[in-house]
Amino acid sequence: MDLEQLKADRGKKVPAPLPIPEDVLCERYERTFTAAVNDVLRERGLLGQVLPAGIMPLRDHMRVCGIAFTVKGSKNLTLESEMEQRARMLEEIGTGSVVVWDTSGDDESAQWGEIMTMASKRRGCRGAIVDGGVRDTDKVLEQDFPVFCKYRTSNGMLGRFRMIGWQQPVQIGGVFIYPGDVVFGDIDGVIVVPRELAYEVLLKAEHVKENEKAIKQMVLDGLTPTEVVRKGGYF
Ligand SMILES: O=C([O-])CC(=O)C(=O)O
Numbered sequence: 001m002d003l004e005q006l007k008a009d010r011g012k013k014v015p016a017p018l019p020i021p022e023d024v025l026c027e028r029y030e031r032t033f034t035a036a037v038n039d040v041l042r043e044r045g046l047l048g049q050v051l052p053a054g055i056m057p058l059r060d061h062m063r064v065c066g067i068a069f070t071v072k073g074s075k076n077l078t079l080e081s082e083m084e085q086r087a088r089m090l091e092e093i094g095t096g097s098v099v100v101w102d103t104s105g106d107d108e109s110a111q112w113g114e115i116m117t118m119a120s121k122r123r124g125c126r127g128a129i130v131d132g133g134v135r136d137t138d139k140v141l142e143q144d145f146p147v148f149c150k151y152r153t154s155n156g157m158l159g160r161f162r163m164i165g166w167q168q169p170v171q172i173g174g175v176f177i178y179p180g181d182v183v184f185g186d187i188d189g190v191i192v193v194p195r196e197l198a199y200e201v202l203l204k205a206e207h208v209k210e211n212e213k214a215i216k217q218m219v220l221d222g223l224t225p226t227e228v229v230r231k232g233g234y235f
Pocket residue numbers: 110111112113114115116117135136155156157158
């Protein structure tokens with residue numbers, strides 16, 4: 001076993017360069033849809049890039065693409081320095097990021113709420129994706145900030161759950177997420193695009209979107225499904 005190689009692979013990756021600015025990339029992703037991105041990843045043999053189906057937007061219209069700022073935590077009853085630690089994490093969130101919470105499968109606490117939304121928005125955060133819970137939901141919704149989560153609860157995480165670290169590789173369901181990866185959520189859930197593929201996948205997803213316009217036109221024109229398929233269309 002090559003432990004050094006394993007440590008290097010698992011450690012903090014230097015984010016791969018992108019040929020276009022991150023904000024432009026993310027805005028272009030948001031104009032596509034997750035199913036198109038999913039189909040592109042499927043063509044590359046990447047069948048498992050979708051977060052568990054229970055992680056859905058608080059509101060159907062919410063969509064967000066951003067650069068993953070990962071947070072890892074688990075159930076934990078200790079309180080020592082928890083708030084200071086949380087403050088440090090919030091102060092490291094960068095512009096254009098989406099906070100991604102790996103909660104080790106928590107089913108009890110809220111890892112996100114009103115004031116964390118306010119604080120992260122001020123740092124240019126684009127949204128939060130939580131494999132756990134959200135509270136103060138009405139106040140989060142008033143802030144027009146996209147949040148994807150498994151459940152809502154009034155349980156604050158303080159004294160129930162705490163962070164282990166942030167900006168480290170995380171795993172939600174079967175999906176590995178590295179800081180810097182591109183995460184994209186819409187009404188169909190959340191998909192993770194490895195950073196090194198992000199631009200290539202975007203171009204192909206934009207192509208899928210255009211192509212589907214032509215397919216939809218065939219259906220509108222009255223072609224039968226068989227005729228649509230014969231002309232190279234799909235469903
Ligand atoms: O501690 C929490 O659960 C988060 C919270 O209420 C907030 O951000 O307003």
